[in-house]
Amino acid sequence: xxxxxKDFVDIKGGKEFVARLESIAKKLExxxxxxxxxxxxxxxxxxxxxxxxxxxxxxxxxxxxxPRPFFSNAIRNNxxxxxxxxxxxxxxxxxxxEKALTVVGQTIVGQVKDEINNGNFVPLKQSTIDAKxxxxxxxxxxGLLVNKxxxxxxxxxx
Numbered sequence: 504x505x506x507x508x509k510d511f512v513d514i515k516g517g518k519e520f521v522a523r524l525e526s527i528a529k530k531l532e533x534x535x536x537x538x539x540x541x542x543x544x545x546x547x548x549x550x551x552x553x554x555x556x557x558x559x560x561x562x563x564x565x566x567x568x569x570p571r572p573f574f575s576n577a578i579r580n581n582x583x584x585x586x587x588x589x590x591x592x593x594x595x596x597x598x599x600x601e602k603a604l605t606v607v608g609q610t611i612v613g614q615v616k617d618e619i620n621n622g623n624f625v626p627l628k629q630s631t632i633d634a635k636x637x638x639x640x641x642x643x644x645x646g647l648l649v650n651k652x653x654x655x656x657x658x659x660x661x
Contacts, residue, residue: 533659534600536608538615539574544651552651559641559648571624571640577615585611601658608654619649 540553562570588607596602624640632638641648 533657534604535657536604536611537655537657538608538611538652540651541653541655544647544653546645546647552647556648567628569625571622573618573622573624573641574615576622577611577618580618581611581614601656604656604658605654608656612652612654615652616649619652 540551540556542551542553544552546552546555556574558566558568559571560574561572562568585607588610589603592603592606593600596606619641622641627635627638627640635644
């Protein structure tokens with residue numbers, strides 16, 4: 504038998520417990536959540552949002568664009584809690600992998616968006632501010648970079 508508290512798990516039992524763990528592991532097999540900028544997300548001129556995201560995250564020194572590592576920072580600042588997030592989501596979803604990974608995807612998308620909106624980045628050049636009418640890095644007139652961070656859950660059917 505396993506009982507779950509807020510910050511602990513109390514485990515008792517032998518064969519039944521091992522069988523329960525094996526059942527949980529089997530449910531998780533084949534479950535995947537992807538976070539990012541997916542094909543089809545483009546700016547009005549056809550430029551893929553994923554390309555712009557990569558350039559902004561890593562920079563393009565030859566074009567005078569410094570790194571503004573919103574995606575890398577979101578991973579660095581939050582990934583240590585993702586294991587617990589998965590565990591809590593699975594518990595709250597009664598071990599339904601798809602439901603749990605949906606919660607995980609939504610949460611991580613929120614973390615990436617928060618970094619885009621509130622991260623501390625290299626300021627924009629005055630010419631860029633003048634051209635877009637804002638001094639906010641990563642937020643353009645279409646808002647696509649922040650609005651096209653998405654997640655995709657896949658679960659292999661058993």
